[in-house]
Amino acid sequence: MRFRHALVVGKFAPLHAGHQFLIETALSEADHVTVLCYSNPDFAEMPDAVRAAWIGELYPRVTVRIPLCPPLNSERDEVHWEYLKNWLRAERLDIDTVFSSESYGAPFARTLGSDVGHRMVDKARTKIAVSGTRIRQDIHSHRSWLDPRVYRHFVKRVVFMGAESSGKSTLAEHAARDFDTVFVPEIGRLVWEAKAGALSVGDYLDIARAHRTAEDAAILKANRYVFSDTNAITTLLLGFCYGHIRQAPEELVELARLCKTRYSDTFICEDDFPFSQDGWRDDAAWRSRIQGMIRYDLQMREISSVSLYGPVEQRLQTVRSALLLVISQNQ
Secondary structure (H helix, E strand, O other): OOEEEEEEEEOOOOOOHHHHHHHHHHHHHEEEEEEEEOOOOOOOOOOHHHHHHHHHHHOOOOEEEOOOOOOOOOOOHHHHHHHHHHHHHHOOOOOOEEEEOOOOHHHHHHHHOOOOEEEEOOOOOOOOOOOHHHHHHOOOOOHHHOOHHHHHHHOEEEEEEOOOOOOHHHHHHHHHHHOOOEEEOOHHHHHHHHOOOOOOHHHHHHHHHHHHHHHHHHHHHOEOEEEEEOOHHHHHHHHOOOOOOOOOOHHHHHHHHOHHHHOOEEEEEOOOOOOOOOOOOOOHHHHHHHHHHHHHHHHHOOOOOEEEOOOHHHHHHHHHHHHHHHHHHHO
16 A cells, blocks of 8 residues: 555654664655654753754655644653644645654544554564663663764763874774774874975864764664774864964864864873984974973863873873763763
């Protein structure tokens, strides 16, 4: 049977394989599908707009709406059904079928009108045996039920900052291995070597853009964290403030500003070991100057950071302790 206009209602917190099966079934059987996504109170870590955006990104053919001022989640089902009936009428949405995987689907459809049918989809969860409640208890352990474009919302970006020859690259790689995830290498180093140090203003901006793009790609393959070797702040400082070019495009300044909210954790790799000259770097004095500038810049931006000292394993243990502390505080 072919339906004209299907309705799917839910919290989608988070959007998981079961929800996707429901939406995909509606898409396969109806000419048009409208999905209503809402929760009251909302989920602070994944608000309505974020959840609706997931659906829109994965299913461009679907119309996703967020009803305004819905009843509290604790209200009786009948209160929600009446609210949705009035909302649909006000929005002039003519629904002929409700798609759901719940027992409330049929009485909800009847509330909308005698001519509105109900299509039950996998109520027994024989095809997709999962629930949002179970996933929310431990997002990362259940990430296999989430599309990577959904899971990336829960992945934390961790950045290692510091001057050249401060151990960022080595630590990023070791941390990724230790946490069974991925890391993003320093894009600027590759460009610097390719151009023999003769970088233009545009090159520094391209480096910052490319690094963000690499982070966004890596996050789709990540497990809980993605570790980054440097960020746009370092690119700005190394290239412009007392750097090789005494000017900075506004976009690079803006990318540096966004670092405050882009990363969940910031670590400074300290220069407490001998400078290693590889033929491309400046010198120990320059390293020391940049270290001071990074600390000052983070302080001015009010970005909290943790300093890392000693050999790789000692630094890695500090990283473990800091990140595990955050996990325990959020449980």
